[in-house]
Amino acid sequence: MIQISDPVITVLLCALAYLAGSVLFALPVCRLWKLPDPRALGSGNPGATNVYRTGGWPPAVVTLVLDAAKGWLPVWLANSAGLSVMVQAIVALFAVTGHMIPVFYRFKGGKGVATALGAGLALAPVTTLIMAAIWLVIMWRWRISAVASLSAIICGPIISAFIEPDTLPLFGLLALLIVVRHRNNLIRLAQGREAGL
Numbered sequence: 001m002i003q004i005s006d007p008v009i010t011v012l013l014c015a016l017a018y019l020a021g022s023v024l025f026a027l028p029v030c031r032l033w034k035l036p037d038p039r040a041l042g043s044g045n046p047g048a049t050n051v052y053r054t055g056g057w058p059p060a061v062v063t064l065v066l067d068a069a070k071g072w073l074p075v076w077l078a079n080s081a082g083l084s085v086m087v088q089a090i091v092a093l094f095a096v097t098g099h100m101i102p103v104f105y106r107f108k109g110g111k112g113v114a115t116a117l118g119a120g121l122a123l124a125p126v127t128t129l130i131m132a133a134i135w136l137v138i139m140w141r142w143r144i145s146a147v148a149s150l151s152a153i154i155c156g157p158i159i160s161a162f163i164e165p166d167t168l169p170l171f172g173l174l175a176l177l178i179v180v181r182h183r184n185n186l187i188r189l190a191q192g193r194e195a196g197l
Contacts, residue, residue, distance in 0.1 A: 010078075010087050014094045017074035021098020021115055024105055025066035026051050033059045039108075042195065043185075047110040049145040052197065064114050071095045071118030079122065089170035092119035096174065100181055111181045113149045116174050120156075124167040127160045143196040146185035153178045 026038050026046040038050040048067065052060035074095050078088040096116050102109040120128030131152040139148035156171035179186075188194040 006081075006083060006087075009081050010083060010090070013074055013078050013081070013083075013091045016077075017071075017091045017094035018098040019103070020070040020074060021095040021100075022102035022104045022109070023070060024099070024102055024109060025070070026063045026110070029059050029063045029066070030055065035059065045110050046105075048114055049197070053195075067099065067110075067114035068118030068121070070099070071115035071120075072122045073118075075119045075122035085123070085166045086169075088123050089167060092116075092123055092170055093173060093177075095119050096177065100177065111149065112174075112178055113153070116153070116178065120171075120174075123170065124160060124164040127156065127164050127167065127171065130159050130163070131156050139197075144189075144194055145197065146182055146189065146194055150179060150182055150185075 024046045026048070030036065030038055030051060033055050035051070035055040038044075038046050038054060042050045042053045044050070048060045048064035051063045071092065074091050075088050078091045083091075096112040096119060098109075099112045099115040100109045101107040117128060117132065120131070134155055135148045135152040138151045139145065142148070153171075153175045156175055157168055160168045160171040185194055
């Protein structure tokens, strides 16, 4: 029986994670529902929130689930292969990076929130579920996706430090990446122009 070394498995899973992350499911979902390209409307972001703005809950939920699944699957495979938490975190970052700078779409992607959700559920479910609860509460109160996403992701490193400390580096890097990707949203928030649902 052929034995595959951990470094080879790691490289393969990182490549798989990046390629899976590079599939922007908002686009085929919108085509299936005969909706406009989400990159040309609203915030221009190919994610569940923008799909909701153009098509309502059904296509938005499908987009959210698929974008989360592409983050969850590679991390789950890494866990199933017995790789360390650090390696699983690296695989998670490749999936999120794929969504942000996708090779299939000229490196112009989305914010990575749903993909980070899926990866987080596979690696640190308690931390991620608490973050999801924070997102829901803030979204219910203010109805602005960027505010909810930024609040949840910024809380991530603090929550993980207490509950799942091995994953603190992952949530720290995810917070940095996602805040940077939301820079235009932050500008609009400061100017009072950020759109809600």
